[in-house]
Amino acid sequence: MPELVEVEILKRNLTKEILGKKINKVEVFLDKIVYNKKEYFIKNIENKLVTDVIRKGKWLFIGLEGLFLVIHFRMEGRLFLKNMKDLYDRHDYVVFTFDKFKLYYNDSRLFGKMEIIKKDQLDDFVKDKKLGIEYDDELLTSKYLKNKFVKHHVGIKKMLLDQSYITGIGNIYADEILFESKINPRNYANDLSNKNLSDIIKNTKKVFAASLEKNGTYLDIYGKRGTFEQLLMVHKRQGEKCYKCGSLIIKEKIGGRGTYYCPICQKM
């Protein structure tokens, strides 16, 4: 699933491949993927140069001379760079044609969304989506989290998934960050010690950096899969041995999400 790391990989790919290049043509094969009216969407993108590629949390913003094309991939959204003559896949729903290649938006579950906004609407957009600070922002301190969590008698896992505190953490990385921090996902956010909170910050940076180095857990625009999935400590490992203590990893539904953790390393 594209979480912060995976969207960051796409951002780096796109910066290399499409920044400064012109979109000659856009085709929309399924209207519901696009928030705007299809005609407006197409008319405003065609013949524009790509001026920026920005990521905020799990959101991607492609600057187009006064506009941003905003994309959220949700679960299965993907972008692929393909040759002019490549055939369309059944789940290719939006296709951008450049001079020498095409960029396909592919989404087997139809959860992803895209829209264009005016460049000066970016700040309001971010505010409206209630995006918190980035994992590498210097404002991210244990004091910041303490203030944010003080009123929340709710499991820490749920707080990590809430994009309004630290933005960009999804289900996979939330489990990994809590394992590295030796914190039970059900521990109440407002009960965590300063040490717990600084561990969460430290391990968010550590896990994201390690994953970025392996190109994440998802596909890049060339269709190549990152290899961080093989290094996950708990996520999707129920019934297997904990790499640290040898007891069995368990899976439970916490905050409505499948949650994987080690019952010994992550005691309440």
Place this chain on the structure above:
DNA sequence: AGTGCGACCCGAACGC
């Protein structure tokens, strides 16, 4: 204001 839950979707995994 804070919290919880269903809707959105459909391919994959599971159960019989």
Place this chain on the structure above:
DNA sequence: TGCGTTCGGGTCGCAC
């Protein structure tokens, strides 16, 4: 084997 059922993932909107 084949068919029906359940699950999952992030975000939004609504109910309490």
